Amino acid sequence: MIIKRVLNNNAVMSLDKNNEEIIVKGKGIAFQKKNGDSIDEKKIDKIFVIDNQDTNRRYQEILVNIPDDCITACEAMIDVIKQHVDKELSDKIYVTLTDHIFNLLERIQMGIVFDNTLLWDVKRLYRQEYQAGLLVVEMIRKTFDVKLDDDEASFIALHIVNAQINANFRDVIELTGMIDDIYDIVESDFALTIDKDGLEYTRFIMHLRVFFERIMNKQHMKSEKSQTLLNTLKKEYPKQYQCVMHILEYVSMKYEEPLEGEILYLLVHVIKLTD
Template identity: 40%
Template sequence: MNILKILNNNVAVTHDKMGQEIIVMGKGIAYQKKVGDSLDQQSIDKIYSLSNKDAFVKFQELLSEIPIDYFEVADQIINYAKLTLGKKLNESIYISLSDHIFSTISRYKEGISLRNALLWDIKRFYADEFQIGLKALQFIKESFDIQFPEDEAGFLALHIVNAETPQETQDIYRVTKIIQEISDIVRYFFQMEFDEQSVAFFRFVTHLKFFAQRLISGNLHESESDTDLLDVIKEKHPNSYQCVGKIETYIKNNYQYNLTNEEKLYLTVHIQRVVHKTNS
């Protein structure tokens, strides 16, 4: 392996056996070396091979700007998340998570801390990812001797959520906010607290996630379902349908969107299920 580019003393760009560019990381791996020099493969601790070319370039830029320690703890968190969730994560998380940890710790050293306004909802709607966020706080404590509050676990959890979907982190915040808003309308309308361990609640939140994702992306339903079926559901579950009316007004006033009959139908059904399960 010959050096193609030196990012810092601990990181370099080279080729793998297939001729693909890769990033290699190791303590002092590029110290006192220059482009074209060979690398000591025994000194390589980590290899990154990102298929997305744009992400690969951004990752190189970030590696040249921040210390290796932040990437190491981010990698530890990402591997734990993959193992826990049993799924692949978008490659962009290596960039976003490393940068986030670096920025958060930099703010901490300046005496600046941020409150997470969505913490309660992140705990409810992204429970698995939040548990990973809590574990991530342990990794950060072990590496930097800094103990962050649960607010930071929530921020870290959203990076995991973002890596599970093609959405931007900003969109994840907006999706969570919409779920929160609709859930609050239902809770206040029925004067109840959800049974958040129930399958009905899980289905309800899943439905809201997909609706919120469509709402912010503009990819909303155009077709109308059978009006007769909606009339049947409306008559069968009048309270849940009235609640949907409140949701419809809120969405129209705040997001300039009119719910279709199909959306009102499914919302009524999901609300009826979650309310019935909670009350029983």
């Protein structure tokens, strides 16, 4: 295995047997090495195979420009996240979360504090990710000896969601706001206050996350097989059906994807929330 680019003292870029770029890491693996030298395979700790070329390029930039102690700590944090969330994470979390934490540490040094009020109810919308975020916040405190509010867990949670649905961070922020708006629609249509600690609310939010993930990945539900059941529920629960139409009208303002196949599934959840 040959070094194609030295990234830092502990990381190099090489090529696999298919001539695809890989990132090879190990303590001191690039010490006194240069491009074209052989890699000491005994020093290899991790090999990152990143399919997305843009993510690969950005991670190489991270390895070149961010101190290795921060990168190593972030990798340990990502390992903890993977142990505590049950959805697969894309490799880009090594880019986005590492970059976020490095910039966070710089902001703390400069005394800059971000306002968290724009993150809506992240703690409730992404409960599992928020809990993982709290673990990461505690690791940041201990590793870098800094004071950090628990609110930072909300930002961490959104980066985790970002890696789950393979969207960009701006889309995740927007998606979070749309989920918040949708349960506002339900509350408004039925003049009720939804129990946000209840099981049905949690299931509804999880369905909305999957719903938006399908839209963003252009994976559409088919509706023809469920048309009979939909017609029955439409007659029995006309108000809930009308609420679902309000939801789809709102979503259609952002996305032009076909949504007919989602009606039944949204209707079932709205019925459970409101009946």
